[in-house]
Amino acid sequence: MESILKALQSAIEVWDPYTAQHQKRVAQLALAVAEEMKLSNSRKELLRYAALLHDIGKINLPLELLSKPGKLENCEINLIHRHSEIGFEILKRIDFPPEVAQIVLQHHEMIDGTGYPRGLFGSEILLEARILMVANTIEAISSNRPYRPVIGMKEAQDEIKKNRGSKYDPEVVDACMLVLLEKKFTLDDLKIHKLETFSQFAFQDRYETDPS
């Protein structure tokens, strides 16, 4: 299973280095939150797989759309919103535990039912997906995106605190704030490689971003 995970990560990195690095940073934070919430090792492993592949469904989208600055048209938003279902369709065909595809399917669900694709409420959403949602929000707001400059970590924390108990699971928000403030967790500044050839990518990925 680990080799399939690595192969899919490599494919995503060749396609879009930003998405690949985003997924790694989200996985780091999500696992720190899961540790704080004392999830079992097997649940943390499901979360690691799902976090490292959660945006795989975006491979369906043109890169120009993912990096398009400014306001998006409704049809463009609808297209982007399909990525969690497409990710589910891809991952359910792989011999991963079925929860991995389910977590990816649910990673944009909000506990007040305003998320997508199903509009699930509260505990209808897997805990791993609720953790992934919060980690995803922190990473997305605090990091540089191809379509806009950095907003900031303070603003990211304000967003999850403001919507604690409405959009985001309150226990997950509390654990995340603890990890960020008291445990001084910082998201690694992983390099974004400009990839020209696959062989160059393979060398850099192995020796620079995965030193272990």
Ligand SMILES: [Fe+2]
């Ligand atoms: Fe996503």
